[in-house]
Amino acid sequence: MLDFNHSSGLAWAADDNIKCPSFTERVSELIDQALSAEHKAQPERDYLGASRLGENCSLKLQYEYTNIPKDKGFSGQTLRIFAAGHVFEYLAIRWLRLAGFELFTEKPNGYQFGFSVADGRIRGHVDGIINGAPEALCLTFPMLWECKSLNAKSWKDTVKRGVSKSKPVYAAQMATYQAYMEGSVPGISKNPALFTAINKDTAELYFELVPFDASLAQKVSDRAVTILKAAEVGELLPRHTADPEHFECRFCAYRNRCWDQLIGEVLA
Ligand code: SF4
Structure with missing residues (x-):
């Protein structure tokens, strides 16, 4: 048997x-x-990543920029989620190219397109630059391409409310990239960026043309300068909230460092 x-x-x-x-x-x-x-084993960042500048809490950005240790490192699952995001991006690149988009994701030397300002203390790397597409779409070039893979709930909210309202961090990222890439890719801030979001659960796609928002780019740039200056003189920027239970704090990798003392006082 x-x-x-x-x-x-x-x-x-x-x-x-x-x-x-x-x-x-x-x-x-x-x-x-x-x-x-x-x-x-990867070297720590010694610059402020432009993709993060739309983050709501300046103190969190300061922690990141100065490489203050997180309460705990990324879990293996989080690292797997990051890696899966790269695979989705690769798929989106392939699909857009198949559909006739001239999408460039790296320079001839193999490096990503990007920029570096403030003596290299602010840097950004763009997902891609589009320089051609099927004529029927009536697009103008060059245009910035930004791609995100989102879970179904997050994707649906982005579709419903648009990227600026649903994902202000991404909107700030695109505005910053368009502003700072204008020097090396003339015209990129004159044309809308193409935001692409993939639903990780269903493979549905969402595309949005996002016009350059100069005032947002300026606001984000000013904020970056504030963070750099504060780091230079060793001053801590204020928290974005007085509530340690704010949802952004609950998910923040620096929550214990940031609030422990206060939480202790509250509990005492
Ligand atoms: S715990 Fe909250 S206030 Fe502190 S750094 Fe994180 S997001 Fe900012």
């Missing part, structure tokens, strides 16, 4: 009361350890 019943995903120790990690958990753990080691 065959008996394969013992080959379920659960493993049990000799003492039946002790549950061992399942096979999935053990393999996932190995992968996550490898991903974490790979991530830790």
Whole structure:
């Protein structure tokens, strides 16, 4: 008689009361350890990433810029989510090119298009630049291309409210890129950017033409200068909220560092 019943995903120790990690958990753990080691081996950023400048909390950006240690590093799952985002972006590039878009994602030397200002202390790398598309779309070039992969809920909200309202961080990112790339790609701020969002659950696509927002770019740039200056003189910028339970704080990687003392006082 065959008996394969013992080959379920659960493993049990000799003492039946002790549950061992399942096979999935053990393999996932190995992968996550490898991903974490790979991530830790990468050099820390020594600049303010323009993609982050629309972040609501200046203090958080200051922590990031000055490489203050996070409460804990990225989990293996988060690193896997980041990696999956790159794969979705790769797919979007392929699909747009198949559809006739002249989409450039890197220079002949293999580097991404980008910019560096303030003696290299503010830098950004763009997802791509479009320099041609099917005529029927009546687009003008060059245009910035920005791509994000979102879960179904986030994607639907972006479709419903538009990128500026739903994802102001991305809108700030595009405005900043358009402003700072104008020097090396003349005309990129005259034409709307093409924002692309992929629904990670259903592979649905969303495209939005986003006109250059000069006042937003200026606001973001001024903010970057404030962060650089504060870091230079060692002053901490104010928190964006007085409520440690604010939803952005609850998900912030610096929450303990930022609020522990106050939380202690509140609880005392
Ligand atoms: S915990 Fe909140 S206030 Fe503190 S850095 Fe993070 S987002 Fe800003």
